[in-house]
Amino acid sequence: MFPLKSSGDSSARIMFIGESPSGNDLKAGQPFMGSSGNEFSLMLHEAGILRSEVYLTYACKHMPFRGDMKSHFTKMTKLTWIPKDILIKGITDLWEEIERVQPNVIVPLGNVALWAVTGIKQAGKYRGSVMESDPVLPSIKQSRVFKVIPTYNPSVVMRMWSWRHIAVQDFRRVATEQAFPEIKIPDYIFHIRPSFKQAIDFLDHIQHDYPDEQNISVDIETIARHIACVGYGASTREAMCIPIMCRDDERGYWSATEELAIVQKQREVLRTKNILGQNFNYDAQYLFRHWCVRPKHTNDLMIAWHTMYPGERKSLDYISSLVLPYYAYWKDELKDYKNYPLNEENFWIYNCKDIVNTYESFELIYPMVTAQNLSEQYRFQMDLHMPVLDMMLRGTKIDIEKKNNLGFELLNTMTEYDNLFDSILPAKWLKPKAKSPWWNSPKQLSELFYDVLRLPIQKHKKTKKPTTDDAALEALKQQEPILKLLFQYLQEYRSVGVFKNNFIDTRVENDNRMRCTFSIPGTETFRFSSSEDAFGYGTNLQNIPAGNKKDV
Numbered sequence: 001m002f003p004l005k006s007s008g009d010s011s012a013r014i015m016f017i018g019e020s021p022s023g024n025d026l027k028a029g030q031p032f033m034g035s036s037g038n039e040f041s042l043m044l045h046e047a048g049i050l051r052s053e054v055y056l057t058y059a060c061k062h063m064p065f066r067g068d069m070k071s072h073f074t075k076m077t078k079l080t081w082i083p084k085d086i087l088i089k090g091i092t093d094l095w096e097e098i099e100r101v102q103p104n105v106i107v108p109l110g111n112v113a114l115w116a117v118t119g120i121k122q123a124g125k126y127r128g129s130v131m132e133s134d135p136v137l138p139s140i141k142q143s144r145v146f147k148v149i150p151t152y153n154p155s156v157v158m159r160m161w162s163w164r165h166i167a168v169q170d171f172r173r174v175a176t177e178q179a180f181p182e183i184k185i186p187d188y189i190f191h192i193r194p195s196f197k198q199a200i201d202f203l204d205h206i207q208h209d210y211p212d213e214q215n216i217s218v219d220i221e222t223i224a225r226h227i228a229c230v231g232y233g234a235s236t237r238e239a240m241c242i243p244i245m246c247r248d249d250e251r252g253y254w255s256a257t258e259e260l261a262i263v264q265k266q267r268e269v270l271r272t273k274n275i276l277g278q279n280f281n282y283d284a285q286y287l288f289r290h291w292c293v294r295p296k297h298t299n300d301l302m303i304a305w306h307t308m309y310p311g312e313r314k315s316l317d318y319i320s321s322l323v324l325p326y327y328a329y330w331k332d333e334l335k336d337y338k339n340y341p342l343n344e345e346n347f348w349i350y351n352c353k354d355i356v357n358t359y360e361s362f363e364l365i366y367p368m369v370t371a372q373n374l375s376e377q378y379r380f381q382m383d384l385h386m387p388v389l390d391m392m393l394r395g396t397k398i399d400i401e402k403k404n405n406l407g408f409e410l411l412n413t414m415t416e417y418d419n420l421f422d423s424i425l426p427a428k429w430l431k432p433k434a435k436s437p438w439w440n441s442p443k444q445l446s447e448l449f450y451d452v453l454r455l456p457i458q459k460h461k462k463t464k465k466p467t468t469d470d471a472a473l474e475a476l477k478q479q480e481p482i483l484k485l486l487f488q489y490l491q492e493y494r495s496v497g498v499f500k501n502n503f504i505d506t507r508v509e510n511d512n513r514m515r516c517t518f519s520i521p522g523t524e525t526f527r528f529s530s531s532e533d534a535f536g537y538g539t540n541l542q543n544i545p546a547g548n549k550k551d552v
Helices: 023-028 034-046 085-101 111-118 154-159 161-177 196-208 256-272 280-291 301-308 316-323 344-371 375-383 385-394 400-424 442-452 470-479 481-504
Strands: 014-018 055-058 073-076 081-083 105-108 189-191 215-223 226-233 238-243 274-277 297-300 516-519 529-532
Touching (some): 034 161, 154 161, 215 344, 274 280, 274 344, 280 297, 280 385, 297 301, 297 385, 375 385, 385 516, 400 481
Parallel strands (some): 014 105, 215 274, 274 297
């Protein structure tokens, strides 16, 4: 079959690149047709972009077998992509188009399209970012660096409708950036590797040279559950990272005397200034445990965002991608929190980026909170910070003897169920060398139910793959009443295991108190959520099973 031709203005400022044509595209002889193409046109219109004024093409103009891009690769794993000749030819042709059109902005739609023009595979992570082009094929030499802003593929948006408004917002960024070809990165001033005097002077400046109502953006980075550095900033462009750990000296970045003075100075700032954070209850746990200070936590970006959009994602990179005039994904610059980073300067710059992005995002979002008459609701949630922090720090007293006794009871109960299941079908009969018995292995249970017993296949609502989860067992109870008792035993066994593993076996600190993290913006319904704390203790204390006969 002949490849599909591109379409659009050959001198367009914006070039959209899909992954490959669909059957509808081939029938119409144009890119981005059918229902997803129609929706794509509507999304462009909402963002202020006319389809007639853009250039539309694909990373490969040949439709893959059954529409699966994997068929265009010899190998396509999470880490390794080896394209076939047909895709290599497609990417080569694509770059010839890019050089001919010379767009101000290239918009890859999906992973393969992004990979073709930058060598990066994760469009979902980098969507909305202003990036630089970098051809994935070594044979391609670009005449200049092109501006790239990736987002979701329209066909994916049709399946994940909640992503539609995100893609439209990315298109709005494209509409702004298409006016010029340059990548205009803000003039950030990041102070890293400060001297003792520079650190003290910066903290003095923050404490004394700003008005009382000024927000001070603060963020900590931790390694192995210890404070590695703390960043401070009071503007959208400047921040300082004050290290505690360092690679050159295992005793730390400062001498003992200097560190004491630096920490004392930070305690003063944290206690007296209006602290702005992102999910700052996490940071506050560290600051209290290690430095014995309760920060004056006045504003929180996550809580402000949650007040307006309780059902949305709340991570800093997601919020920043939707509101900042300039955005570039940075969260993968720090991948290892357990060990000290190999490049500590990148680590400190990462901390500074967190600071300025939190500050700028809040500066843009808080007026929106006010404009929507949600200031009272936001302030109510912020006023909860201190009592919630106190509750987290105090913890809940646990009767260790009763906890241990109940653990033994549950272990005995699980052993009884093990013997029962083994009497029904000995584990060695199904898979003799398996690490877990069939009743404790979702994979083996799926094979037993759907391959051996030929029961009606139950599929997971989201993944659409065969499953034996609780919903599947409930459905099988109705469809296969002769095996109802087996399904019930499996549910009871799992309930006992969950109760034991998630609650009874939860770590308790030396003072026999269980401390959990309680998140104020934790749920869409505005109730708290709970989980283990920043140091690995505690659990979700809000959904403990009742422990009746049905549960145990």
